[in-house]
Amino acid sequence: MSVRLADEPIVAERELAEFVGGLSGEGAVASFLGLARDRTADGERVERLFLDHHPRLTLRSMEEIAAAALERFGISSLRIVHRRGAVASGEAIVLVAAAAVHRRAAFEAVDYMMDRLKTDSVFWKREEGPGGPHWIEPRDEDYSAAERWSGRSCPE
Amino acid sequence: MKIGFFGKLRDSLGDECDVAVEEGETVARLRRRLARLHPEAAADLLGPRVRACVADTIVGDDFVIGGHERVEFLPPLSGG
Numbered sequence: 001m002s003v004r005l006a007d008e009p010i011v012a013e014r015e016l017a018e019f020v021g022g023l024s025g026e027g028a029v030a031s032f033l034g035l036a037r038d039r040t041a042d043g044e045r046v047e048r049l050f051l052d053h054h055p056r057l058t059l060r061s062m063e064e065i066a067a068a069a070l071e072r073f074g075i076s077s078l079r080i081v082h083r084r085g086a087v088a089s090g091e092a093i094v095l096v097a098a099a100a101v102h103r104r105a106a107f108e109a110v111d112y113m114m115d116r117l118k119t120d121s122v123f124w125k126r127e128e129g130p131g132g133p134h135w136i137e138p139r140d141e142d143y144s145a146a147e148r149w150s151g152r153s154c155p156e
Numbered sequence: 157m158k159i160g161f162f163g164k165l166r167d168s169l170g171d172e173c174d175v176a177v178e179e180g181e182t183v184a185r186l187r188r189r190l191a192r193l194h195p196e197a198a199a200d201l202l203g204p205r206v207r208a209c210v211a212d213t214i215v216g217d218d219f220v221i222g223g224h225e226r227v228e229f230l231p232p233l234s235g236g
Contacts, residue, residue: 052163054230056212082236094236117236124163125234135164137232
C-alpha cells in the first residue's frame with residue numbers, strides 16, 4: 001500500500017505505470033483521477049485551490065482510509081497520491097488506484113476510498129478566483145456518498 | 157503554550173501564537189480568551205464546528221490543557 005502527499009503535479013501515467021509494475025498476477029486495476037474544477041458550486045471562476053493540511057493527521061487519515069479499503073475489499077494493492085498546497089484549476093488533486101484478482105473489488109475499493117477521502121481526510125480547501133478566497137466544506141452529497149458504505153457487506 | 161491554527165483560522169489568526177496558560181485552564185476557557193483577543197474569529201473559535209486537538213487527538217471543551225506544549229484548533233474538514 002502506497003499513500004503519500006505530493007507537492008508537485010501528479011503525473012498519472014507514471015503513477016499507474018509504477019503501480020502496475022509492482023503487481024504480481026492480478027487481473028484488474030481500477031483508478032480514479034480527481035481534477036481541480038475551474039468553477040465553484042455557484043458557477044464562479046476558480047483559478048486555483050489551496051489545500052491546507054496537518055503535518056501528521058492528514059497522512060494518517062489517508063492511511064486509515066487505505067487500510068480500511070484493504071481490509072474491506074478483496075484487493076491486493078492500492079495507491080493514493082494527494083496534492084497539498086496550491087493546485088491550479090485543471091491539475092490533478094488526487095489519484096487513487098486499486099488492484100485485485102477480479103475487477104469488481106478494484107472498482108468498489110476505488111469508489112469507497114474516494115467517498116471516504118471526500119469527507120474523512122484531513123484537508124481544508126480554499127478556492128481562489130476573481131471573487132476572492134473562499135473556504136469550502138463538505139457538501140451534503142459528500143456525506144451521503146460516504147454513508148452509503150455503512151453496514152454494507154464486502155463483495156465476494 | 158503554542159496555539160496552532162488551520163484552514164480559515166490560519167488565514168485570520170496566523171499559523172500559531174503563544175499564550176500563557178493558567179493552571180487548570182480548559183479548552184473552553186482558552187477558546188473564550190482567544191475569542192476576546194481575536195473578535196474577528198470569535199464566532200468560529202466559540203462554535204462547536206471548530207475542534208480542539210492536543211497531541212494529535214481531538215479533545216473536548218472540558219479538557220485541561222496544562223502540561224501540554226501545544227493546542228491546535230481545526231475548522232470543519234473540507235475533505236480531499
